[in-house]
Amino acid sequence: MKVYFFTNEYDETTKQIAASLRSSGILILSNQEHFSSISHPADMSLEKMQAVIIYGAEAASAGYLVAAALSQKKPVLYVLPKGNLFPEELKFLQGNRQLAQLFLVKFVQPGKATEAIYDFLELLETGELRQENVSIKFTFRLSPRLERYLNWRSVKEKISKADWLRNFLIEEVIEKDEAWKNYIKNKNKPDQEGNS
Amino acid sequence: MVNIVTNNKSVTIIIASSWPAITQNQLTQAIPEISLLAKTKLVNFSYDHKLPAAPQWQSFVDLIRAEAADPIGGLVVLADLTLALYLSNVISFGWLQPTLPIIFTTGVEDLFFKKKLIKAGGVKANLINAVQLATLAKPQTVILDGFHLIAPSKAGFDQRNETNTLVSLDNQYIGKVDFGISFSEETLPVQVGWPHHNLFETQIQVINQGPFAAEVISAQAKGLIFVRHEPQVALAESFLASLEVPYVIFQPTLLLEKTSTPIVNYLTWHCLVVKFAWLLAATDNQTLITNGLLNPYLGEIMGS
Numbered sequence: 291m292k293v294y295f296f297t298n299e300y301d302e303t304t305k306q307i308a309a310s311l312r313s314s315g316i317l318i319l320s321n322q323e324h325f326s327s328i329s330h331p332a333d334m335s336l337e338k339m340q341a342v343i344i345y346g347a348e349a350a351s352a353g354y355l356v357a358a359a360l361s362q363k364k365p366v367l368y369v370l371p372k373g374n375l376f377p378e379e380l381k382f383l384q385g386n387r388q389l390a391q392l393f394l395v396k397f398v399q400p401g402k403a404t405e406a407i408y409d410f411l412e413l414l415e416t417g418e419l420r421q422e423n424v425s426i427k428f429t430f431r432l433s434p435r436l437e438r439y440l441n442w443r444s445v446k447e448k449i450s451k452a453d454w455l456r457n458f459l460i461e462e463v464i465e466k467d468e469a470w471k472n473y474i475k476n477k478n479k480p481d482q483e484g485n486s
Numbered sequence: 487m488v489n490i491v492t493n494n495k496s497v498t499i500i501i502a503s504s505w506p507a508i509t510q511n512q513l514t515q516a517i518p519e520i521s522l523l524a525k526t527k528l529v530n531f532s533y534d535h536k537l538p539a540a541p542q543w544q545s546f547v548d549l550i551r552a553e554a555a556d557p558i559g560g561l562v563v564l565a566d567l568t569l570a571l572y573l574s575n576v577i578s579f580g581w582l583q584p585t586l587p588i589i590f591t592t593g594v595e596d597l598f599f600k601k602k603l604i605k606a607g608g609v610k611a612n613l614i615n616a617v618q619l620a621t622l623a624k625p626q627t628v629i630l631d632g633f634h635l636i637a638p639s640k641a642g643f644d645q646r647n648e649t650n651t652l653v654s655l656d657n658q659y660i661g662k663v664d665f666g667i668s669f670s671e672e673t674l675p676v677q678v679g680w681p682h683h684n685l686f687e688t689q690i691q692v693i694n695q696g697p698f699a700a701e702v703i704s705a706q707a708k709g710l711i712f713v714r715h716e717p718q719v720a721l722a723e724s725f726l727a728s729l730e731v732p733y734v735i736f737q738p739t740l741l742l743e744k745t746s747t748p749i750v751n752y753l754t755w756h757c758l759v760v761k762f763a764w765l766l767a768a769t770d771n772q773t774l775i776t777n778g779l780l781n782p783y784l785g786e787i788m789g790s
Contacts, residue, residue: 294665296665319665321665321666335633335664335665336665353522353523354522354523354614354618354666354667355665355666356519356522357519357520357522357523357614357618358519358611358614358615360519360522361517361519361610361611361614362611379522380522382518382521382522383522386518388518389518389519
């Protein structure tokens with residue numbers, strides 16, 4: 291997964307955010323070169339990121355990035371130091387259900403951002419912030435019986451067979467699989483806060 | 487390149503198209519993210535597409551100047567590719583020194599077909615970037631298409647790329663979009679001198695050069711543009727000397743011979759048409775027009 295990390299700060303919290311991402315196997319591209327774990331070739335655009343993380347109290351410098359990311363359906367985590375108010379410019383998002391689903395704000399104490407990052411990554415995998423971008427092609431063969439069932443179900447529910455199967459996998463398999471949820475949670479958890 | 491930051495200003499969005507007018511509410515529903523960037527006002531400018539040199543050029547300049555009189559941060563004009571090329575040149579010449587950023591962008595048709603709405607090259611990304619740019623750029627007229635900021639006088643279609651995008655034909659860009667918008671530190675050169683007006687001749691006739699060119703000249707034409715596709719086929723100098731209205735020959739390829747006739751291969755097609763109409767509105771003197779075409783008001787002369 292590739293994440294764009296935008297910040298104007300260089301402190302314990304931002305270092306911790308970058309370390310948390312790296313320890314989760316996330317590739318980082320950042321406006322601050324020292325946080326990037328991938329180079330920034332000419333064709334590396336926002337379109338190629340799976341999510342955006344913004345840190346800092348200067349909402350004015352991030353509004354454009356939030357708008358650009360949400361317009362491409364990229365989930366956004368906005369991390370703010372505790373004590374700051376929710377940026378006025380972004381309050382509009384709270385009233386827009388469609389955009390709010392992709393936008394998460396977390397207020398953190400200095401140097402205590404790790405939990406927010408892991409929560410976000412977990413949500414990307416399992417929760418509302420997951421992307422609905424269907425891009426992986428997977429071919430498998432069906433028996434006539436399975437095909438008959440899918441045809442019948444597709445007509446009955448007025449959706450495509452592929453959509454019905456995807457929904458079934460998410461709602462009836464993944465969301466009910468506690469072993470999988472534990473696996474994702476443990477995979478994203480650090481040994482200790484800030485220790486990556 | 488200098489990174490720029492966001493702030494929240496008012497931006498007027500002008501949709502110039504032959505499509506039905508849309509409302510502010512429809513635009514906000516289609517692209518709600520714009521609300522994060524600026525307070526916007528929407529103006530529809532219905533365009534009939536009789537190009538080139540449509541009578542609406544004049545009224546478009548008037549509209550832009552009227553909207554710019556409001557206390558706003560900048561203007562965004564959304565149009566299709568061809569109209570954006572013409573109208574951005576119209577504003578570049580018709581208002582040589584604008585007092586605010588005027589950002590042309592493309593993809594208006596996507597609003598109606600609802601396709602490409604979430605792709606970087608589509609109208610959604612273009613409009614978000616354009617609104618952002620309008621709140622921050624220097625007072626100048628630019629085209630934003632995809633990832634590029636282009637001087638209107640240098641913009642043209644990318645012949646090598648199958649995607650329908652605009653490029654700078656001299657490969658020099660004003661800035662780029664890349665996780666934010668960054669500008670080259672250079673400002674577009676503007677040379678104010680004769681003529682300094684916002685009028686455009688509407689009676690321009692475009693003639694594809696051929697053996698019957700003389701037979702198709704309209705009696706109403708106030709200026710002629712001959713398009714010369716094959717350099718070796720020249721119009722007779724005696725024929726050109728007999729013309730009663732100013733003319734120019736557009737030749738997109740290299741000149742093969744020296745000539746005293748006004749052959750233009752140093753301007754883009756859209757820039758030439760607009761600049762010729764602009765010069766014609768000031769004079770019908772062939773020498774002044776030939777010299778005016780060579781004068782780099784906006785740095786538009788390519789290969790110089």
